Amino acid sequence: MVGTNILFFIISITVLWKEKKFLARCYNNEGHEAIGMVAMSGLKNDQLYELKKLLHGKDLVDVGKWGHLVHNKIKETESMHYNLQNSDCQKTLFQCEDKNGLCLINSIKYFYNKLASNASNPSNASNPSNASNPSNASNPSNASNPSNASNPSNASNPSNASNPSYSDSLKYLISLIADMHQPLRISFRYDNGGKNIDITYLDNYSKRVKSNLFEFLENELLNKMVQKYETSWYSGWTHVNRIFDEHKKDEALFEKNGIDVINIWAEQIVNEFCSEFYLNNYVTNYMISIKNELHYDTSKELDIPYDLEFNLERLIRLNILRAGSRIAILLNHIFANKKFSSFRKKSAFDKVAYEEVERHKTASIYRDNAIFINIAIIFLILVGKKLEIINKKSKMYLPNKIEEIELQGKCN
Incomplete structure (x- = not known):
């Protein structure tokens, strides 16, 4: 009995130590996985079948963080995950200043256009074929084509100009829409998307931690939420029905505007974050006026109080639901109008990126x-x-x- 207890003790300590090491490195996965679960709940049966074929049996939960694994290997693609603005909360203006056109909103439209190029229009009145046509103005030009920098074969061989596969485009689309719902990735250049805003906050063990606003929202707050709500995090809240009314409104917006609805959604995300953070009564004490624009004074350190953290938690959870819902809306349209049965050839990314994914998976005990x-x-x-x-x-x-x-x- 004594020996058995010692055995279980050693195994338990070992596994817990390993788990802690793993989770500290990968908590950002939790957000992408939650978004994937919401999106899967919003897919229709026929569309889900096409998705499984295109992803070789995998689903949206498996590929959520795929884009980040790629840009960790190919630094040229990192700018695709950001779309910072040269403005403030008074006016949202999404422009792509990257010389290659590799910005978040631009890239979402490009990969959607590639997937939906032969799909029928959701509405004749709105003529979304303009948004679905890769040669259209809403699509990056050849000079700003994300495929040129996003294909791993191009990175290793500049003379190779092959386009990303349909499978690659789908995985990028999922990852980029998820990133768009992290507000600081499409916020303001003045504070570098929150990276220049120094903060302190209390972790779940009441220890004061120094960080910056971007890391706090991207990883650390999500880390706290998973720990704090461990019993409920993996429960039934990650379902599109939790925001059913908003999901239906977004479907109608897509029917009316086509892929240009991305601009409407992005503006909503930034405006809500402005209301919850920059224009919060507490944070306004840290704001300064510069050339008739209101910006955060990056020379000051912000201590995150409980009520502000609670509001940001609520916003993160809502944006996770929205991201999954909107991914489902776009994929339902794409897969309803285009069959991918003949596009099952694995791409360079399937060989490179999924090897990286497999290495990050938790091994058996x-x-x-x-x-x-x-x-x-x-x-x-x-x-x-x-x-x-x-x-x-x-x-x-x-x-x-x-x-x-x-x-x-x-x-x-």
């Missing part, structure tokens, strides 16, 4: 902790042998009850 488990087993065997020897010695030297009574009688 035995494989990941084999040396510790083997040591524990050997230790258990040694303890068992020792106990067996002690037991034999006890039988050899200690008389039983009958022998003890006889000896006492002889002594008397």
Whole structure:
């Protein structure tokens, strides 16, 4: 029994230590996975079938963070995950200033256009074919074509001008729409999307932590939420029905505006973040006026109070639901009008990026902790042998009850 308890103790400590190390590195996955679950709940059956074929049996939960794995390997693609504005909360103006046209909103439209190029229009009145046509103005020009920098073969061989596959385009589209719903990725250049806003906050152990606003919203607050709401995080809240009315309104907006609805959604995301953060009564004390624009004074450090953190938590959860809902809306349209049965060839990204994904997956308990488990087993065997020897010695030297009574009688 003692040996068994020691074995379980060693295994438990080992696994917990490993888990902590893993989670500290990858909590950002939780947000992408939650968005993937919401999106899957909004897909129709036929569209889900096409999705599975295109992703070789995987689903949206598996590929959510795919774009980040790619830009970690190919730095030229990192700008595709941002669309900062040269303005303030009074006016949202999304312009792409990257010399290659690799900006978030631009790239979302490009990859949607590639997937939906032969799909029928959601509405004749709005003529979304203009948005669905890759040669249209809403699509980046050849000079600003994200495919040129986003294809791994191009990065390794500049002379190779092949386009990303349909599978690559789909995975990029999912990842980029998710990123758009992190408000600081499309906020303001003045404070570098929150990276120049120094903050302090209390973690779940009441320890004060220094960080910046971008990292706080991107990783650390999500980390706190998963820990704090551990019992409910993986429950049924990640479903499109949680925002059913808004989902229907977004469907109508897409029917009317086509892919240009992305601009409307992005403006809503920034405006709500302005209301919750920049124009918050507490934060306005840190704001300064520069050339008739209201910006955060980056020379000051902001301490995040409980009520502000609570509002940001609520906004993150809502944006996770919105991101999944809007991914489902776009994919339902794409897969309803285009079949991908003949596009199952794996791309360079499938060979490169998914190898990276597999390396990031948690290994089985035995494989990941084999040396510790083997040591524990050997230790258990040694303890068992020792106990067996002690037991034999006890039988050899200690008389039983009958022998003890006889000896006492002889002594008397």
